[in-house]
Amino acid sequence: MHIHQYEKLWLGMSLLLIVGFIATITYGAVGVGVTMIDDSGGNVDPNALDEHPEFSDPGVEKVGENEYEAYVVARQFIFQPDPIVVPANSTVTFYVTSADVVHGFSVVGTNANTMVIPGEVAEVTVEVGEPGEYGIVCHEYCGAGHHSMEGMLRVVPEGEYNSSDGGEQ
Amino acid sequence: MSVDQETFADRYPQEAELVRRAFLVAFTALGLGALFGIFQALHRTNVLRIIPSTDYYTALTAHGVLLAIVFTIFYLVGLYQWAVTRSLDRSPTNINFTRAWLTLMTVGSAITGVTILLGFVDQIGISADVLFTFYAPLQAHPLFYTGLVVFIIGTWLAGVDWFRTWLHWKQDNPDERIPLQTFMVLTTMIMWYIATIGVAIAVLFFLLPWSLGLIDTVNPLLTRTLFWFFGHPVVYFWLLPAYMLWYTVLPKLAGGRLFSDPLARVVFVLFVLLSTPVGIHHQYVDPGIAEGFKFIAMTNTMFLLLPSLLTAFTVVASMEHGARQRGGEGLFGWLTALPWRDPAFTGMALAGLMFAAGGFSGMINAGMNINYLIHNTLWVPGHFHLTVGTAVALTMMAGTYWLWPQLTNRRLYSRPIGLLQVVMWFGGMALMSNSMHVAGLYGVPRRTAEPQYAGFDFNTAFGSMAELNIQLAVGGTLLFVSTLLFLGNLTLSLGNPKVEGLGQSLPEPLSGAEDSPRVLDNMRLWAGIALVLVVLAYVLPLGAIIQNGGLFGTGGDAYPVSVLGTFDGLDAVLELLGVGR
Ligand code: HEM
Ligand SMILES: [Cu+2]
Ligand SMILES: [Cu+2]
Numbered sequence: 001m002h003i004h005q006y007e008k009l010w011l012g013m014s015l016l017l018i019v020g021f022i023a024t025i026t027y028g029a030v031g032v033g034v035t036m037i038d039d040s041g042g043n044v045d046p047n048a049l050d051e052h053p054e055f056s057d058p059g060v061e062k063v064g065e066n067e068y069e070a071y072v073v074a075r076q077f078i079f080q081p082d083p084i085v086v087p088a089n090s091t092v093t094f095y096v097t098s099a100d101v102v103h104g105f106s107v108v109g110t111n112a113n114t115m116v117i118p119g120e121v122a123e124v125t126v127e128v129g130e131p132g133e134y135g136i137v138c139h140e141y142c143g144a145g146h147h148s149m150e151g152m153l154r155v156v157p158e159g160e161y162n163s164s165d166g167g168e169q
Numbered sequence: 170m171s172v173d174q175e176t177f178a179d180r181y182p183q184e185a186e187l188v189r190r191a192f193l194v195a196f197t198a199l200g201l202g203a204l205f206g207i208f209q210a211l212h213r214t215n216v217l218r219i220i221p222s223t224d225y226y227t228a229l230t231a232h233g234v235l236l237a238i239v240f241t242i243f244y245l246v247g248l249y250q251w252a253v254t255r256s257l258d259r260s261p262t263n264i265n266f267t268r269a270w271l272t273l274m275t276v277g278s279a280i281t282g283v284t285i286l287l288g289f290v291d292q293i294g295i296s297a298d299v300l301f302t303f304y305a306p307l308q309a310h311p312l313f314y315t316g317l318v319v320f321i322i323g324t325w326l327a328g329v330d331w332f333r334t335w336l337h338w339k340q341d342n343p344d345e346r347i348p349l350q351t352f353m354v355l356t357t358m359i360m361w362y363i364a365t366i367g368v369a370i371a372v373l374f375f376l377l378p379w380s381l382g383l384i385d386t387v388n389p390l391l392t393r394t395l396f397w398f399f400g401h402p403v404v405y406f407w408l409l410p411a412y413m414l415w416y417t418v419l420p421k422l423a424g425g426r427l428f429s430d431p432l433a434r435v436v437f438v439l440f441v442l443l444s445t446p447v448g449i450h451h452q453y454v455d456p457g458i459a460e461g462f463k464f465i466a467m468t469n470t471m472f473l474l475l476p477s478l479l480t481a482f483t484v485v486a487s488m489e490h491g492a493r494q495r496g497g498e499g500l501f502g503w504l505t506a507l508p509w510r511d512p513a514f515t516g517m518a519l520a521g522l523m524f525a526a527g528g529f530s531g532m533i534n535a536g537m538n539i540n541y542l543i544h545n546t547l548w549v550p551g552h553f554h555l556t557v558g559t560a561v562a563l564t565m566m567a568g569t570y571w572l573w574p575q576l577t578n579r580r581l582y583s584r585p586i587g588l589l590q591v592v593m594w595f596g597g598m599a600l601m602s603n604s605m606h607v608a609g610l611y612g613v614p615r616r617t618a619e620p621q622y623a624g625f626d627f628n629t630a631f632g633s634m635a636e637l638n639i640q641l642a643v644g645g646t647l648l649f650v651s652t653l654l655f656l657g658n659l660t661l662s663l664g665n666p667k668v669e670g671l672g673q674s675l676p677e678p679l680s681g682a683e684d685s686p687r688v689l690d691n692m693r694l695w696a697g698i699a700l701v702l703v704v705l706a707y708v709l710p711l712g713a714i715i716q717n718g719g720l721f722g723t724g725g726d727a728y729p730v731s732v733l734g735t736f737d738g739l740d741a742v743l744e745l746l747g748v749g750r
Contacts, residue, residue, distance in 0.1 A: 004680075007432065007482060014478040018471045021532065025467060036453070038460040043718050046725035076728075101728050102304045102389060104545050108612040109628055111541045115455045117390050118306060119723040122456035135625030139545035139614035141300055143307065143728065144223040147619040 037114045041095060041121030049073060049099050060086055072096045074103040074116045076143050079136060079151035086128055086153070087161035093125045104139035107153050115140060131155045174670035176575040177255060183264055184254045185576045187271055191247030192569070192576075194275055195240050196656060198282075199562075202236035203652035205229070210601065210645025213620060214638035220289075225618035226298040227288035233301030234285060237557060238320075239278050241407045244565045246274065246327050248410050249354045251572065252417075253331050256348035257338045261330055270326035277320030284312040288730070298730040300616065302396060303376070305387045308729040311380040314372050321365055328358035346682040347690050349430055350417055356437040357409045359696045360402055363445050363703060367398025379727065388722035390457045391714050397448035398707060405444045407557045409437070411564040415484050415517060417675055418571060422514040423507055425491025427678035428483050431685030436483075439476040441695045443469060446706030453540045457717065462710040469706065477528060484521055490679070512587030516567025519595040520560050527555030530606060545616075548609025551602045559598050566655050567591060573659060574671045582661035590654040593647050601644025604637040 049055040054071040058080045063069050070092055073080045086092050096105045096116050103116040107126075114122040116138075136151035178185040205228040211217040212225055220228065250267070254260060261267045281297070287310075288296035297309035331354050335347070347355070375387045375395075420427045427433065449466035452458055489503055497506025508514045530552045533539050543549065570587050574580055581587060611627045611634075613620050627634055688694065 004429070006486075007429070010482045011479065014475055017478075018474055021471050021474075022468055026464075036460045036463060037456055038463075039457050039713065039717065041456050043457070043723050045723045048724065100726070101307050102393070104614070106545070106612065106614070108625065113454055113541045113544050115452075115545075117393070117456060118725045119388065119718050120390055120455075120457040133625065135622055135627075137612070137614050137617075137622065139617075140304075141226060141229075141307075141616040143730070144226065144298070146226070147222055147617045150622045150624055152624050 037122055037124060041123035043119055044097055044121055046099055046118040054095065055097060060084060066090045068092045070094045072105065073099055074105060074138065075099040076101065077145040077149040083152035083154045086155055087158045088128060088131045088155050089158065090128050091125065092128050093123060096122045096124070101142050102140050103142045103149070106137050106139045108135040108137060110134065128155055131157050174672045176578055176672040177251060178576050178578050179672070181254050181260060184250060184260060187267055188247045188251045189576050191243045191250065191271060194278065195243035195247065196659065198235040198239035198243065199652060200656050202232050202240060203649050205232040207645050207649040210642055212618060214642045215621065216638065216642040222618035224289055226300065227285065227296070229616060230288070230298050230300050231285050234281065237301055239282070241557065241561060242324065243274070245406065245410045246271070246324070248413065248568070249331065252350040252413060253334055253354050256350035257334060259334060259338050262333050262337055267330055270323045270330060273326065274320050274323030277316045277318070277323055280316030280319065281313055284310050284316060296730045305376060305389045305392045306725055306728050308380055308727045311377060314377040314380055318372055318377065321369065324361065328362065331355065331358060349433060349682065350413060352434055352690065353409065353413045353437055355692055356441050356695065357406065359692060359699065360441045360444055361406055363699055364399050364402035364406070367395040371395035384721060386722045386725060388714065388718045388720060390455065390718055394452065394711065394714060397451040398445065400451060401448040402444040404557065405440050407561045409440065411520070411561045412480060414564050414568045415480065415521065418568060419484065419517050420487035420491055421675055422511060422517065422571065423488045423491030424495045425487055426676045428486040428490065429680045430678040430682045431680060432479060432483055434685055434689045436476040436479050438689060438695050441699050442702060443473045445699065446702045447473060449710060454544050457714060458710055459713065465706060474532070481525065510588060512584055512591050513567045513571040515588060516570065516591035517564050519591060520563035520567065523555050523595065523598065524560035527552060527560060530555065543609050545614060546609035547605045547613045547615050550615050551605030551609055554598060554602050554605070559594065563591060563594050569659065571673070573662065575673060577662070578667045578671060579662055579665040580668065580671065582658050582665060586654055586658050590651050590658065593651040593654070597644045597647025597651060600640050601648060604640035604644065607632070608637050
């Protein structure tokens, strides 16, 4: 097959570009350790969240030195709990599931962003920094009231954190 | 009358009629879709809210389905019917079969379209506000899924028709290479058959029976994954007709010839092989799918850049060749020798330019970790209005300016208006898409009637939300006006008198098919490899989803979007038959 000189050059550069992309992303995932949403959260019955040990009472728990777990339920058209209160400078793992349809969970202005699919539990670990307030939006269409579905993540100074804040609705 | 002035309509009057009919449906959908488009652009930004926000999602469902499915695919079948007939110089084996599939597609689109639009009329209780992705457990009226099935069967039969015409041609021409345009049609259809397996299973085995009340639950992650099995290759189903125009018509418009026929074939084969095993890249942030599967999809996606990068080369090289034939000189000076006053040429060239920008924002989408920032934000529609909304849609409109006279034997009403139209689309899209990309970076979600929240504001690094909103609204308005100019220009053309000699021939490529290995024309081989790649990419993730969540999910209710509550289709049918239950 006859291929023009320039075409070969272009082909070579294209392949280089592609391999370069894959390499940077791989480095991001493996080297720097940017974590991905995966299947580690497990499955639940969306109609039986009431009986679930954690999702029956959504909220934040301390699980270790500076480590917290936040159980969040998304349903038409709210997040529970709201607000989610966590202490500054800690590691928080969110477990998010849906009681009805597909929703989204995105802490605005950050990388914490996941789909919320009924039956599945999304697990997202976040390094929380300084105190502040972050909006949470549902970014997947979930019915006629979708545009009103929002929540709040409140990061409070370590001293002011009271474990019941995030735990009760 | 010399042969090269004879038009397609002169030589194939019945086929030309069918092509016009397909275009008629396509352009009706375009007009309606653009109307909903401007509603959305003004509503989201709070510039003007005519409809209640709950109806926004009816409009958005209609916009997505009418433009991304009906407009693009009807244009595709019209163009491909023209291309197969023209390049084989042969009528369909049985034109009634051709009529039949076009009718099926039309009926299917009408059923789904009307079901969606009934969502505006609350009293009727029929609705399909599920957006064009119809993620379960949101549930549309069964007619929504039924229309979809009928439509897809129509497209399958279209492919059967083209393969059959080609096989008969092959019997008469056993030693010839497949003409380039027919090659493009056949490869596209192989890709389509493989891609539609996913959506066909999702709709026929799960969603339709579920909406009829025959099964109680579905696995939302499973039907969603099957949707994206189809959802990514459908992107290439939109793109490949535009590529056909860029490869075979654009060089002619530029005054030259296609650079390389063999490379065009390689590009289409690459699409057959790579376009399906990537769909999971739409699910980077889905729970329930292991990271390894996402990684494989990402790698495949990156390789899928290759055919588009090769296309960029060929398109530019063919244009340069054309410009030099027309006397253009210098490193960049040749650009001025191109026929910029021709709306067909300028439209396609501008569409190509926007595609380059779209390719760039697409590479960002495809990176797994960067995707976290922009997933489901307005960045995403910002991206695909550059690709399907411009690279494809504008190329299709530009191609129409060239093709329409040959299908009707009437001149275009106005070339200057055509030129204004394509430039206005480009300008409007530059504004709309830019503001969408930027708003997306600030976290503004897509698919949201009122992205203004009570508890917080979006932080803008530069500019303000108000400025971005104005940009989006102005851009959307320009696009709407541009659509009206396009439709008006075509309609007025029908008032022009019929004339002779509007036919146009397509020049042979500089490097012809004889330069390429024959194996490229082996459709069975490519279909076989493509299927193997799909199996490799999907068997494990689908298996894991079914193993973890069950074939019909872990439970949960259906959430019908119909206002009257659960619609038990079976009951309704039985009642109609007078049986009762
Ligand atoms: C008059 C020109 C157009 C305007 C003003 C327009 C405007 C918009 C806007 C503002 C959105 C975002 C809505 C939201 O997420 O809330 C949107 C979504 C969309 N547009 Fe367009 N658009 C136009 C043309 C097109 C064309 C030509 C296509 C494809 C051929 C297209 C395909 C889509 C699709 C697929 C969506 C996503 C629907 C969804 O999220 O379910 N649009 N459009
Ligand atoms: Cu929502
Ligand atoms: Cu894709």
